[in-house]
Amino acid sequence: MTDLQAVEICAGAGGQALGLERAGFGHALAxxxxxxxxxxxxxxRPDWDVRQGDVADPEVWKPEKFSGMDLIAGGVPCPPFTIAGKQLGATDERDLFAWAVRLAERAKxxxxxxxNVRGLSANRFAAYRQNVLDTLQSAGYVAQWKLLHAADFGVPQLRPRFVLVALRPEYAEYFTWPEPLAAKRPTVGEALCDxxxxxxxxxxxxxxxxxxxxAPTIVGGSKKHGGADLGPTRAKAxxxxxxxDALGVSDQAPEPGWKPAQGKPGPKLTVEMVARxxxxxxEDEWVFEGRKTSTYRQVGNAFPPPVAEAVGRSIARALRQEGPRTELVETTEVVHDPVYKLLxxxxxPIGVDQIISRLEKTGQHMSEPEVERHIAHLEHDFVxxxxxRSSGALSYRLGEFKAFVGQEGHQRHELFSLNQAKIS
Structure with a gap:
């Protein structure tokens, strides 16, 4: 049953789309x-409207033409937030998170x-998350973040993902996060024996x-780095x-009589195994197009369909206004970064001493080094x-958000154009 309709941005090879389809969503666009x-x-899915190109390019699609859609969903690029990367956040040309959030204002x-990746939940991005929540609240949405683990939903892999769900208030009161499955977590051996x-x-x-x-988290990688490989040193161990054997991906499963080479722990996985x-x-009968490195990258960067299905079912129930109603999150305001909120x-402009004093009045206590650390984090993503001051001390005022949200003159356009061949 697909009585609900979704638009999928940064759709990848369809992991999230397939999960949402299982949850009852048809797709108006990918x-x-x-x-x-x-x-x-x-x-x-030959019957879907699938478009290739930069999702932020108005020549590819116009969000306003899909106004009032049941759901807009996407797994926007993770390198701006990944712990293994430089965590450039708003200044990374691949960052589309803030732009995607503004779709709530544009397409309603x-x-x-x-x-996105777990890294987005780190202290480094507290102000970024706060900006997201404030933006959505101003647009009339109730938003929640939650860290979900794929293994809790029947996926034989660690894979933590940081998930944002925002709904209009009349639907938000029916939303609850999916509960982990009670069944035993499937092992790699159980999943791949056949x-x-x-x-x-x-x-x-x-x-x-x-x-x-x-399994450890599957790492899809990007066009900037090598071929198919199951991850860094710790993951390989x-x-x-x-x-x-995590040093590469095999073209096929072992044949009769196969034995591992000297010093190798066992066979390599195939792309089909990684997909499992x-x-x-x-039963999905999902076919991945392209050569091995490309198909591995598609699989490795995907949002696991069972996790997408679980979240999708929770959203679908909320949109149908099924089940018990709950207290809205907005009645108890969530503060991710109190220094950002204050500024x-x-x-x-106010100084560190004034910031500390004003925070104390709200019951929050921070030392001078802690405030300065917050400001240093803020400066990555905000002006x-x-x-x-006359005393020689500095005062601070919060300027504009550096992230790309659709501005014509933003540096993202030039950087994206220069690096497009390496962006995945």
């Missing part, structure tokens, strides 16, 4: 930059769903018994304990105006 991922979407959907034995390898069952834990670990099921509310 937009994706990568040509191979677009080919995958068109191959599996009933609900908005955005997911695929390891597909070509007759006699050691498949013995291997599966030893691969008795969930975790894979080795599961009997998997990401939550694609055999946002003052027009004249900070400094004024030197």
């Amino acid at each position: 937009v994706e930059l990568d040509m191979h991922a677009v080919a995958t979407l068109r191959k599996n 959907p009933k609900a908005l769903l955005l997911e 695929l390891m034995a597909a070509r007759g390898w006699e050691g498949a069952r013995s291997w599966a018994e030893k691969a008795n834990d969930i 975790a894979w080795a304990k599961l009997g998997v 670990i990401q939550g694609w099921k055999p 946002r509310g003052v027009e004249r 900070i105006h400094r004024v030197k």
Whole structure:
């Protein structure tokens, strides 16, 4: 049943889209930059309107034409927030999170769903998150963040994802986050035994018994870095304990008589196996278009379909106004960064001593180094105006958000144009 309609931005190879489809959402539009991922979407869902290009390019699509849509969803690029990267946030040309949030103002959907890496939940991005919540509240939405673990929803993989759901108030009071499944978490061996034995390898069952834990997070990587590979050194060590050679991806499963080379922990995974670990099921019959490196990247960067399905079902129930009503989050304001919140509310520059004093009046206590650390974090994503006082101390005033939200003259346009071949 697909009585609800969604627009999918940064759709990738369709992991989130497939999960939402299972949850009852049809797709009015899917937009994706990568040509191979677009080919995958068109191959599996030929009746969808799938468009290739920069999702922020008005020549590709105009959000206003999809006004009032049930849901706008997307897994916007994660490198601006990933712990393994430089965490450039708002100054990264790949950052589309703030732009996607503004779709609530432009397209006025009933609900908005955005997911990203765990890094976005870090203290470094507290003010960024606060800006997102404030923007959505001003647009008339009730927004919530939550860290979800894929393994809690039947995916044999660690994979924490930071998820944002925003709904109009009349639907938000019916929304609750999905509960983790009560069933035992499936192991890598349980998920892959049939695929390891597909070509007759006699050691498949013995291997599966030893691969008795969930996998580390699959790392899809980007066009800036090499070919198909299961992750950094720590991840490779975790894979080795599961009997998997993480130095690359194989074209096929082991054949009869196969034995690992000297010093190797076991067989390599195929792209099909990686897809299984990401939550694609055999009955999905999902075909990935492109060569091995491209298909691996599509799979590795995906939002696991079972997690998307679980969140999608919660959103669908809220949009249908089913189940018990709950107290709205907006009745108890969430503050991610008190220094940002304070500076946002003052027009004249104030010093660290004044910031500390005003925070104390609200029951919040910070030392001078803590305030200065908050300001340093703020400066990554916001313009900070400094004024030197007669005493020589500095006063601070919060300036504009540096993130791209659709501005014609933003540096993102030039950087995106220069680096487009490397962006995925």
